[in-house]
Amino acid sequence: MAARRDATLNLASLLRRAPGSVDDADADGELSPIDELLDANGLRLGAPLSWSLHVSNTGGEDDFVVSGDVSGTALLECRRCLTDVPTQVDSSFIYPMVYRPGGADELEMIEDDEQDELLVFSQPEVDFAAFLTQVFAIDLPLTVLCKEDCRGLSVDGVDLNEYPDHVPGDQHDERRSPFDALKDIDL
Ligand SMILES: [Zn+2]
Incomplete structure (x- = not known):
């Protein structure tokens, strides 16, 4: 599977309350985030990220849950000798997600009234690339060693x-x- 710059999932079939609408959507792929995205997260990668997403309707008109995982190899500097250390990271996540037509084009992370994180999308086609890159970056270890006795x-x-x-x-x-x-x- 070729790595892509985006991780787009079309959620149109989840939105319509019509015959043929479904409760779940799944996708997976390989992601090579654009440089701006890597820079914004202070990230260098040894290979594309592998990801999978599962979006399900929670019963409400516009309420969803997205879960999944993203894994890959980041290049981090050894904290003692500064050489690059390929570091395997496997992240899994679950977030509530709501559909708000007419909002920002991009998938957004906001805090709801209880200060819980919430994803908001306003178009049926949702690119999860920025979100997946961020989730992956958050789970990186703060420091690494190239070897125990560096x-x-x-x-x-x-x-x-x-x-x-x-x-x-x-x-x-x-x-x-x-x-x-x-x-x-x-x-
Ligand atoms: Zn070292």
Whole structure:
């Protein structure tokens, strides 16, 4: 399956209270979010995101629930040595969603009166790309390590995993203080 820039689901069949209307809609796919979306979420990806969505009518005219999951591999910097660490993240979610025709074109996240998060859509065609990218980004770990015992960088920026014996400044013998010699004198 080719990765797409959007994650659009047509909910028209859920909206009509007519013969043939259904209670559920499902979709899944692969998403390569546009750069603006990645930047807005401070996200770098190693591969497209995999997602699935399930939208169901909760019985009311315009009330729905959307659930699903989004997973993928983000590139995060090791907090000690700053190399990229591919980090697998699997997020699942469930949100109430309402249909409000005449509103914004894009799917919006708002807070209802009880300050619960609520998704609002105003067109039958809903692009979930921004929402899925955001859900994924929220579940990223705050920090990662490339390995448990990463030695990190020296104060002068050398990767101590590669050069474990590096001592900052030891390649600049001519800059050693003349007082260093005093350390060797046993007072
Ligand atoms: Zn590291």
